[in-house]
Amino acid sequence: MQNRPLFLKLLSAVIIFGAWEIAGRVPVSYAFPTFLESMSALLRMTLDGSIFVAYVETLKPLIVGVSISAVFGITIGLWVGLSARFDWLFSPIFIVMQAAPLAALIPLLVMAYGIGLTSKVFVVGIMAMPVIVLNTSTAVRNTPASMKEMARSFLGSDMDVILKIIIPAASPVIFAGLRLGISAGFIGAILSELKITPTGVGDIITYSRSIADYPSMYAAIFSIILLAVLFLNLLEKLENFLFKGNDLGYVSD
Amino acid sequence: MSQTKEAFEQSEPAAENAVVAHGISKNYGDVQALQNLSLEFPRGQLTSLLGPSGCGKTTLLKIIAGLLEPTSGEVEVNGHAITGPGPDRAFVFQDFALLPWANVLRNVSFGLELRGVAKSERESIAEKYIHDVGLTGFEHSYPHELSGGMRQRVGLARALSVDAQVLLMDEPFSAVDEQTRRKFQEDLLSLVQHENKTFIFVTHSIEEAVYVSDQIAILLPRPSRVSEIIRPTNFRAKGAENIRRDSEYLDIVDEIWASLRTYVE
Amino acid sequence: MIVFGYRLPGMSSLLVWGLLWEIVGRMGVTFFIPPLSDVLKTLFEILGTPAFQKALGETAYAFAAGVTAAITIGIPVGILMGKSRLLDELLLPWVNVFLSAPLTALVPVLMVLFGFGMKSIIITTTLFAIWIIILNSRAGVRQINRSLVEMARSFGASPLDAFFKIYFWAALPEILGGVRIGIIRAVKGVIIGQLLISIVGFGALFELYSANFLMSHFWAVLIVLFALAFSISEFLAYLERRVAYYAAKR
Numbered sequence: 001m002q003n004r005p006l007f008l009k010l011l012s013a014v015i016i017f018g019a020w021e022i023a024g025r026v027p028v029s030y031a032f033p034t035f036l037e038s039m040s041a042l043l044r045m046t047l048d049g050s051i052f053v054a055y056v057e058t059l060k061p062l063i064v065g066v067s068i069s070a071v072f073g074i075t076i077g078l079w080v081g082l083s084a085r086f087d088w089l090f091s092p093i094f095i096v097m098q099a100a101p102l103a104a105l106i107p108l109l110v111m112a113y114g115i116g117l118t119s120k121v122f123v124v125g126i127m128a129m130p131v132i133v134l135n136t137s138t139a140v141r142n143t144p145a146s147m148k149e150m151a152r153s154f155l156g157s158d159m160d161v162i163l164k165i166i167i168p169a170a171s172p173v174i175f176a177g178l179r180l181g182i183s184a185g186f187i188g189a190i191l192s193e194l195k196i197t198p199t200g201v202g203d204i205i206t207y208s209r210s211i212a213d214y215p216s217m218y219a220a221i222f223s224i225i226l227l228a229v230l231f232l233n234l235l236e237k238l239e240n241f242l243f244k245g246n247d248l249g250y251v252s253d
Numbered sequence: 254m255s256q257t258k259e260a261f262e263q264s265e266p267a268a269e270n271a272v273v274a275h276g277i278s279k280n281y282g283d284v285q286a287l288q289n290l291s292l293e294f295p296r297g298q299l300t301s302l303l304g305p306s307g308c309g310k311t312t313l314l315k316i317i318a319g320l321l322e323p324t325s326g327e328v329e330v331n332g333h334a335i336t337g338p339g340p341d342r343a344f345v346f347q348d349f350a351l352l353p354w355a356n357v358l359r360n361v362s363f364g365l366e367l368r369g370v371a372k373s374e375r376e377s378i379a380e381k382y383i384h385d386v387g388l389t390g391f392e393h394s395y396p397h398e399l400s401g402g403m404r405q406r407v408g409l410a411r412a413l414s415v416d417a418q419v420l421l422m423d424e425p426f427s428a429v430d431e432q433t434r435r436k437f438q439e440d441l442l443s444l445v446q447h448e449n450k451t452f453i454f455v456t457h458s459i460e461e462a463v464y465v466s467d468q469i470a471i472l473l474p475r476p477s478r479v480s481e482i483i484r485p486t487n488f489r490a491k492g493a494e495n496i497r498r499d500s501e502y503l504d505i506v507d508e509i510w511a512s513l514r515t516y517v518e
Numbered sequence: 519m520i521v522f523g524y525r526l527p528g529m530s531s532l533l534v535w536g537l538l539w540e541i542v543g544r545m546g547v548t549f550f551i552p553p554l555s556d557v558l559k560t561l562f563e564i565l566g567t568p569a570f571q572k573a574l575g576e577t578a579y580a581f582a583a584g585v586t587a588a589i590t591i592g593i594p595v596g597i598l599m600g601k602s603r604l605l606d607e608l609l610l611p612w613v614n615v616f617l618s619a620p621l622t623a624l625v626p627v628l629m630v631l632f633g634f635g636m637k638s639i640i641i642t643t644t645l646f647a648i649w650i651i652i653l654n655s656r657a658g659v660r661q662i663n664r665s666l667v668e669m670a671r672s673f674g675a676s677p678l679d680a681f682f683k684i685y686f687w688a689a690l691p692e693i694l695g696g697v698r699i700g701i702i703r704a705v706k707g708v709i710i711g712q713l714l715i716s717i718v719g720f721g722a723l724f725e726l727y728s729a730n731f732l733m734s735h736f737w738a739v740l741i742v743l744f745a746l747a748f749s750i751s752e753f754l755a756y757l758e759r760r761v762a763y764y765a766a767k768r
Contacts, residue, residue, distance in 0.1 A: 008604075008607040012612065029630075090531070098702075099705075099748050100743070101706040101747060104709050104713075105740070107736075108728060108740075144350075146348050146350045150346055152338055153318055153319075153320055154343070154367045155368060168352070169354075194622065195714060209626060221626065221627060229614075232618045
């Protein structure tokens with residue numbers, strides 16, 4: 001049955017949402033609305049536009065933060081990958097940042113930059129940067145030696161090798177790093193909304209919770225997860241399409 | 254320098270040997286890959302470097318290409334010592350070294366691209382060589398859509414398109430299947446006849462070396478040295494299909510195997 | 519990097535950064551960055567204090583409980599998914615969803631359902647770690663060479679024997695890799711949990727010190743946390759290397 005995977009995916013969605021519906025009716029807890037209740041809240045928010053307004057607010061620090069991380073991250077990553085000295089100096093910092101719970105720095109950032117857009121951009125930035133830098137530098141360093149040699153044998157200059165060989169060869173992994181960076185940035189954006197000041201979607205969540213409007217709260221959370229998953233999956237499809245045939249694919253976490 | 258002397262030097266016939274290696278040594282820390290190796294490569298002919306693994310033949314080839322620097326000794330191409338890669342030499346890689354993100358046309362014209370040749374010009378040159386290696390119709394295909402044999406032909410077309418006088422080939426047929434390999438060997442014979450270039454060919458296959466070469470240099474390992482130079486003569490003119498049963502061919506193959514078998518690990 | 523002919527060890531540039539920290543701190547560039555020496559002094563002072571021990575205990579408890587749950591649930595689920603195609607097709611989309619979803623968004627739900635205490639924090643930690651453990655365990659099982667399976671059957675191995683003597687070891691490198699990444703995520707989970715849910719453990723210390731502008735204390739606790747996270751990660755990397763000798767040749 002060729003449509004089996006799709007059928008099973010739909011089946012599992014039905015099972016989970018069905019379980020949600022049942023759990024809401026039981027009820028598991030007074031704070032657990034049913035699936036249908038949450039979906040109607042979501043519909044309401046979509047129709048009156050409030051959810052779009054909220055997302056504009058939430059996406060601001062995300063877009064700004066990720067863009068800045070991307071520009072700085074790829075540049076630093078290229079430098080670290082190309083220069084052994086830079087690698088020695090900067091890699092350990094980013095390796096430590098990658099493993100560490102950077103969320104712990106949020107109180108510090110709030111102290112330093114207040115509770116506005118700046119600190120949220122910072123939160124998104126520090127969560128996205130390490131993986132972008134590390135992916136870029138690893139990809140650059142792992143460029144196949146024979147391709148670099150080939151370019152040199154045909155009289156390519158150093159700049160030729162960087163622009164025509166190293167960067168194109170590293171692109172798939174750099175792109176994957178961007179995708180992981182955006183994923184981490186999402187976490188940063190939501191974290192900063194829940195922790196620093198509620199705006200955008202974070203505001204919907206905290207406000208609904210405070211007035212015990214649980215369907216709205218669950219609806220908002222459902223929408224974030226849906227959005228993040230759809231967007232990241234789209235990026236992955238784009239990645240596979242752009243870099244078809246580049247069997248240099250590997251992704252770090 | 255006086256004008257007469259200059260004119261005289263420039264009108265001298267081109268040297269007998271396109272490439273000469275003098276006393277090449279190469280050390281990697283304590284390991285000595287090549288030790289005081291000297292070899293001459295006659296112009297317009299195909300010389301093979303044949304030997305078991307670890308005898309330094311690829312190292313020597315890369316030194317001649319200018320991709321590696323010798324610890325001591327020098328290489329002369331057309332009478333001038335080399336300092337790095339140059340327009341007079343082109344390299345064909347064992348693992349093809351194609352750009353996976355570029356199509357065949359761009360890959361073949363890549364050598365010209367790096368030399369700053371204008372796009373329309375380099376593409377028309379590339380198209381000629383794509384036709385010569387038998388890949389017409391595949392100009393817009395990508396490497397991952399091609400078989401191993403076709404990819405190597407792209408690599409060969411790329412090396413031919415820069416019109417270098419010396420073509421360096423590093424085990425170019427080892428990554429393709431046996432039947433394709435045989436076809437390549439036959440094609441190489443006609444290529445050597447039609448192109449006025451000097452070929453230096455690294456291989457570890459005895460049959461292959463005796464089949465294609467005008468001169469075979471046998472290298473032995475530890476320390477790397479040229480143990481003998483063989484010049485098969487009589488069967489070259491008999492035609493590609495008849496060489497493999499010629500008795501001189503078979504004798505030479507047996508001789509070489511007898512001297513190399515002790516070096517197999 | 520090579521200086522005067524000696525190869526410098528991998529993370530040694532951290533010493534340079536430490537020196538930079540000291541200098542910047544002494545220069546008094548910003549109130550937020552005290553000299554490293556002050557921070558280290560404070561670190562040793564607070565290590566023994568009951569407040570710190572309590573915080574460490576609370577955090578370690580939540581972390582250990584969360585990780586244990588993630589491992590004991592995650593590895594078997596991953597293995598079952600690797601072996602059963604039906605289960606795999608049903609569950610894999612969800613595992614992928616939660617792997618890429620911003621799990622932080624789920625924390626309010628946990629708070630509402632399970633209260634503002636340790637239970638929610640532990641569940642947060644588990645959720646952060648479990649998905650990658652499931653995915654890697656599944657991958658480890660799926661790549662087991664067919665020949666190994668056939669070999670086991672041809673020699674008449676019982677299912678239990680086959681599992682513990684062959685399949686477990688064949689899948690171990692991937693499983694360990696998943697556990698290592700999972701543990702790093704668990705550390706992030708436990709901190710995010712503490713920041714959002716209830717202020718206990720290290721989260722409490724961070725709030726306390728930042729509210730009172732005790733910068734040296736703040737950085738000291740941060741260093742301890744980062745050092746712990748890093749050591750755990752390195753220990754697991756060491757375990758991975760121990761089995762790496764056969765990983766490439768399975």
